[in-house]
Amino acid sequence: MTLLGRLLRNRRAGDTHLAWNLPNLQGPELLTLTSRNFDDGAPMPLEHCAKHVRGGDRSPHLAWTGLPPGTAQLLVVVEDVDVPVGKPAVHCAALVDPATGELETGALAGKEPGPGVRVLRSTIGRGYHGPAPVKGHGPHHYVFQLFALAAPVDGAARPDRARPRTLLPTIAAPVLARGRLTGVFER
Template identity: 80%
Template sequence: MTLLGRLLKNRRAGETHTAWNLPNLRGPELLALTSRHFGDGGSMPLEHCAKTIGGADLSPHLAWTPLPPGTAQLLLVVEDIDVPMAKPAVHCLALIDPAAGHLEPGALAARRPGPGVRVLRSTLGRGYHGPAPIKGHGPHRYTFQLFALATPVDSARDATPVDRARPRALLPAITAPVLDRGRLTGVFER
């Protein structure tokens, strides 16, 4: 795998196609998103990585500053922006009740999500999927992007229900105004 990582070293999705850069998800950037497990730009502990590389696939603790008035729902998108594909891989997509206040470790699990958390489909399945970059590919950045929405995502009448929609179809279709947003980046390398 190290050889494959070296061969793909210069191929990375980049930030252009992240949820953060979608025109419909733009908004003020005053929301501070933090974790007690790693700082912004810091290394993610192994327990938050995929089981296939020795981790526990445990979503990290996440906390945020007070939400703007009128926040109806939070949208959390976790993307690997260094995956060697045309677009970032969505590692988790979830809707969160603003009353939750924060997420404890493991709150993004598919089988038993935390209180007020509704996990949706991601590129890799449902729930949180920790980092598992190709060995030798170099550091991968995992962006945790939180959007405070003025109306719930599933209040819009779409052809595909929110729970079944693929991330690349759902994210550009969100019409709820973004009242505020924030992000946190964790790094992992094999």
């Protein structure tokens, strides 16, 4: 796998197609998103990486400040911008009740999400899927994005069943605020 990683080293999805850059998810960058587990731009601990790379596959703690009044729902999207394909891989998508205040470690689990968390489909499955980049491909950046929405994501879109690349562009609720945090992992 190291050879494959080196061969693909210059192929990366980039951030052009991040949820962050979708026209319907634009909004003021008022939220500060942090984690007890890693700082912005710093390496992610193995506990939050995929099991097949000897990780715990547990979503990191996430906390935010700056939530504006009128926030009806939060949207969390985690994407790997360095996958060697055309668009970033969605490692997690979830809807969160703003009253939760923060997400504890493991709260984005597919089978038993934390209180106030509704996990959606991702590129890989349902719930959080930790980093597991191709060995030798170089550092991968995992962008944790948080969007404060003025209305809940429900109705005809059927968010629980939709693929993220289908669902994300159809979210019509105005974004009141947003914030992001990036973790790095390399094999």
